[in-house]
Every structure is written in structure tokens, then in C-alpha cells.
Amino acid sequence: MTDHPAGTPQEAYAFLARKSREGAKIQSLEALADWDMDLAMPEADGAFRGEVKGWLADTFHHLWSDAAVGRALDEAERGDWPPEERANLFWWRRRFDRITKLPCDFKAREAEAQTRATEAWKRAKEENTFAPFKEPLTALMALAREKAQCLGGGAHPYDALLDEFMPGTSVASCDALFGAVQAPLRALIDGALELQQTLPDPLSREISFPEEAQKTLAREMVTALGFDLSRGIFTPTPHHPFTTTLGPHDVRLTTHYKATSLSGVLGALHEGGHGLYEQGLPPERFGEPVGSALDPSIHEAQSRFWENHVGRSEPFWSFWLPRLRELCHLEERDLPLDRFLRWLNRVGRGPRRLEADEGTYVLHVLVRYDLERELMAGHLEVADLPDAWAAAYRSTVGVEPRDLREGVLQDIHWAIGAFGYFPGYALGSFNAAQLDAALREAHPDGADRMASGDFSLPLAWMREKVHRPGGLFLAPELIRRATGKDPGPGDFLAHLATSYRAIFGKR
Known part of the structure; x- marks a missing residue:
């Protein structure tokens, strides 16, 4: 990863803004993959789609876990910013702090497990049986517990997941x-x-x-x-x-x-x-x-x-x-x-x-x-x-x-x-x-x-x-x-x- 330009809070902020826009492009591809998986993808291609989503999630993780992001945040937070830029810095810091607590391969493992579970859920619902869904859901639950343990910070293991979706909720x-x-x-x-x-x-x-x-x-x-x-x-x-x-x-x-x-x-x-x-x-x-x-x-x-x-x-x-x-x-x-x-x-x-x-x-x-x-x-x-x-x-x-x-x-x-x-x-x-x-x-x-x-x-x-x-x-x-x-x-x-x-x- 390219280091952020040394110098001013303004340069550091510009670096973070570029990262944010790059991340949005990855998330757009993730959303497109999900849309297609629901409406068009043949069921037989589910495993490869899981690999694609895992790769996208891994790319996003590495984009934001780069040590240069942390240094840029430290520098940018020294600046005097209007409310919009301050809000961006708050959310970028929150994202960086959470991502860097997770193992480097976690998001890829999670995305692949989600894809397997989604296809299994469709089959289970069609067949009206829990059996096809039990093992993929068990794997996802293990990942959820792993994530909660890595993120920590709460009195209950569920707190980290609630806070992930709704900051401050417990x-x-x-x-x-x-x-x-x-x-x-x-x-x-x-x-x-x-x-x-x-x-x-x-x-x-x-x-x-x-x-x-x-x-x-x-x-x-x-x-x-x-x-x-x-x-x-x-x-x-x-x-x-x-x-x-x-x-x-x-x-x-x-x-x-x-x-x-x-x-x-x-x-x-x-x-x-x-x-x-x-x-x-x-x-x-x-x-x-x-x-x-x-x-x-x-x-x-x-x-x-x-x-x-x-x-x-x-x-x-x-x-x-x-x-x-x-x-x-x-x-x-x-x-x-x-x-x-x-x-x-x-x-x-x-x-x-x-x-x-x-x-x-x-x-x-x-x-x-x-x-x-x-x-x-x-x-x-x-x-x-x-x-x-x-x-x-x-x-x-x-x-x-x-x-x-x-x-x-x-x-x-x-x-x-x-x-x-x-x-x-x-x-x-x-x-x-x-x-x-x-x-x-x-x-x-x-x-x-x-x-x-x-x-x-x-x-x-x-x-x-x-x-x-x-x-x-x-x-x-x-x-x-x-x-x-x-x-x-x-x-x-x-x-x-x-x-x-x-x-x-x-x-």
C-alpha cells in the first residue's frame, strides 16, 4: 500500500478521502454481486461467487487496515475542520479501529461463509427442512462469536454486534x-x-x-x-x-x-x-x-x-x-x-x-x-x-x-x-x-x-x-x-x- 503524503492535516485528510472513495467502489461491486446472486445467478455457481465476495471483502479490509490509514488519521485529526469533515474523520476512525482488531483474513472468511449460508438457506426454505442450513449457520455463528471476541468492549458478547450496526446500542x-x-x-x-x-x-x-x-x-x-x-x-x-x-x-x-x-x-x-x-x-x-x-x-x-x-x-x-x-x-x-x-x-x-x-x-x-x-x-x-x-x-x-x-x-x-x-x-x-x-x-x-x-x-x-x-x-x-x-x-x-x-x- 502507498503511504500517505507526509505533511499537513489537509494532505492526510485528502488521502483518507481517496481511500473512502476506493472503498465505496469495492462496496458497490459487493452490492452488485449480492443483487445478481438473489435474482440471476445459477445456484451451481454459489461456491465461486463466495470466493468473489471473499476477495472483495478481503480487498476492502486491507484497504482500511493499512497502517498508513492510522497515521493519516492521527495527522488529520490535528486539523480544525468544518462539521462535515469532522464527521467523516469520526466514522473513518471508527472503521479503522474496528477493522484492525480483526484477523487479516476474517472478512474474506466471513463473506464466503455468508454466501454458502445464503444458498443453503434458499434450499432449506424450499425443502422446508433445517438440515441444509444447520452447518452453514453454525459456521456463521462461530464467526460472529469470533468477531465479538476480537472487537470486545462490552459487558455482553452480543454488545459488539449491536454496536456494529447501531453505535452505542447494547x-x-x-x-x-x-x-x-x-x-x-x-x-x-x-x-x-x-x-x-x-x-x-x-x-x-x-x-x-x-x-x-x-x-x-x-x-x-x-x-x-x-x-x-x-x-x-x-x-x-x-x-x-x-x-x-x-x-x-x-x-x-x-x-x-x-x-x-x-x-x-x-x-x-x-x-x-x-x-x-x-x-x-x-x-x-x-x-x-x-x-x-x-x-x-x-x-x-x-x-x-x-x-x-x-x-x-x-x-x-x-x-x-x-x-x-x-x-x-x-x-x-x-x-x-x-x-x-x-x-x-x-x-x-x-x-x-x-x-x-x-x-x-x-x-x-x-x-x-x-x-x-x-x-x-x-x-x-x-x-x-x-x-x-x-x-x-x-x-x-x-x-x-x-x-x-x-x-x-x-x-x-x-x-x-x-x-x-x-x-x-x-x-x-x-x-x-x-x-x-x-x-x-x-x-x-x-x-x-x-x-x-x-x-x-x-x-x-x-x-x-x-x-x-x-x-x-x-x-x-x-x-x-x-x-x-x-x-x-x-x-x-x-x-x-x-x-x-x-x-x-x-x-
Whole structure:
């Protein structure tokens, strides 16, 4: 590796900025490899794709573990910088400190193991058996424990992985937050279920939502909300929906459709939220931390905001329901607005996270958090996961999966080694509600504008408060600046209470 130019903090900073842009190019190739692996790659080429991803990960590791990076950071940190450059230096230092604690071959081993596990997960899910996935997942868990041991710095082995995804997050902070929210959340869910039971079935007959109709509607929706298809792609996936970014003007969304539900449309709004965030970042800063999205507690706040606070609301469907009826060849009497909203927002103790209502969704996340915590502590082994999953669903959600597809195999996250990501869905749900409350307070006319088909207000507000700051602040500070108060679950619980009364309180 070429040493950084000796001299001033400015020269050292320029060296680091070049490294950052080089790293972004490697990450773009990694994202392209993942996109292709999900949508096009023949299964037989999985082993070689793992080698390719391992090589890319190894190249990125060596780029940032170079001793010259450490010397450049020492020099650059002596300078007097504007906020954006200070933020870049903070994130570069964090990256360098973490990477240099890992063995030089770790990222390559991890990437290859993730590729093997992903292909094994696909086979296991298709065959509805845990056997093909057990050994690759065991290998990934061993790597996760190795990483946690190398990074250290926490009271619990899981802390290092939580902090990797969401800086400052720990088992202690999650246990306290999730412990405090469970009782009021369960009370709200129980109350909604009681209200639901007093009402007739929302739909008088079983209604199908053809896949092609959903595809058309979903594309119209995400573009109406502001997703720019000249700078992105929107396509179906046969697997788990996801969003990925390949460049400053290349953001790619996927969703998965089922004719028996609108999960594909809601999934498109969810992934569209991720995509709107990525497209809203300052493109001139692409490749720098300050031009990058923040952690899952913010990214999932964007997806949950558009999926739930917009996509499940009465103003939104006042505009879009006639189009859904048209595409599905339905009459208004088949799908009136009030009954449709009751059906769309129905509360239920189902086994699938992606089909869960807003309230029970958080319980699904808590199951995964608890299992990951026990896995990392060594109190649970991978071989015991199917039974542990079923038991956790019985006690936490109140339902037992019928098979492994709707049980331990339903998510791709563990197959890609994303241990520590799941709590971000709960934190994102809380942050989404807090952002929504602040937006409503600032713009009381937002609902009327949305009902008339004007969706520009939420995006403009998010652009200013969340997207354009990029990585300038840590997530809690971003939420404080956007909403005027510390992040917490209060607005989420209030939102559920208001929604349940509005939807299920009607006779």
C-alpha cells in the first residue's frame, strides 16, 4: 500500500478521502454481486461467487487496515475542520479501529461463509427442512462469536454486534427499552383484538389481488411517493425483499408478491422508504460517511414510516383504493374504504414477521433479539434453534409456526450474518412514529394533501430532517434534532392507541 503524503492535516485528510472513495467502489461491486446472486445467478455457481465476495471483502479490509490509514488519521485529526469533515474523520476512525482488531483474513472468511449460508438457506426454505442450513449457520455463528471476541468492549458478547450496526446500542440498553415497552404494547394489542371481535368480518367474501395488479399499483405508488426510476430499479424477487445501493444514482428495490394479501404492495412501500432515503442522500458526498445513510434505527424508521404511517392510513387509501379496485376489477361495494382499512390493519397473532400488523411486529422482533442474545452468550446452539423459535413464538407472540418456512427459516438475515440487525426494526418503528408525530405537528394539513394525491410533503420534510444530514450525526442526535426530543417508544404507543380507536372503534 502507498503511504500517505507526509505533511499537513489537509494532505492526510485528502488521502483518507481517496481511500473512502476506493472503498465505496469495492462496496458497490459487493452490492452488485449480492443483487445478481438473489435474482440471476445459477445456484451451481454459489461456491465461486463466495470466493468473489471473499476477495472483495478481503480487498476492502486491507484497504482500511493499512497502517498508513492510522497515521493519516492521527495527522488529520490535528486539523480544525468544518462539521462535515469532522464527521467523516469520526466514522473513518471508527472503521479503522474496528477493522484492525480483526484477523487479516476474517472478512474474506466471513463473506464466503455468508454466501454458502445464503444458498443453503434458499434450499432449506424450499425443502422446508433445517438440515441444509444447520452447518452453514453454525459456521456463521462461530464467526460472529469470533468477531465479538476480537472487537470486545462490552459487558455482553452480543454488545459488539449491536454496536456494529447501531453505535452505542447494547444488551443493557435494549433489555431496558424492550422490557419497558412490552407490557403497554401487549395491553394495546389485547384491547385491539377485543374490539375486533365485536365487529363483523371486514370483507364479505375472499378477495384476490392478482400479482400483475399489485405490480402495477406498487410501481405507481413508489413513483408517486418520489422514488426516481431514472436513478433506480424496482423489480420482484422470488426471495426476501431488499433494497441495495450500487452508486449515487443507482438504488435498487425488490418486493415479493402474494395474491392472497397486499404484502407485496406494503413491501414495496417499505423498500421504497429505504430507497427514498438512499436517493435523498447528498450525491456529491457519495463514498464518504457524511454522504451515507445512518444505522438500521434510522433506515428502518424510513421504511416503517412509509409502510405504516403513510401506507396504512386513511388519507393514503382514500386516494389509492379506487385504483386498486380498478386493477383488480372490483366494485366499491366489494371493497369499501372503511372495511378495507379494517382488513388492512387487522391485528392478529400470526407467525410471519413480514405479514404482521404494526403492534405485533415488534413482538416478532423481540423474539429474534432474545434468540440472538442467547446464541451469542452460548446459552443456545444453532441445532436447537427450530425448537427454541417455536417456543419463543408461543410465549411472546402467542402462536406456533406450522412449519419451518414460517418459522426459523422465514428471514434471510441470519444467512447473511446480520446478527445484531433485528433490534433496528423495533427502534426504527419507534423512531418512525416519533418522526411522524413531529411531521404532523409541523404540517397539520398533510392528511388532506395526501388524500388529494399530493405526496410531496412527507418526502420534502424527510429530505430536510433525515436524508440530507447523511452521517453528520449519530442516530439519537438526528432524532433529537428532527423531533425536538430524545428517541423513545412513547409516540409509537400513542400512535397505536389512536389508530386502534379510529379503525376498530367504528361500528
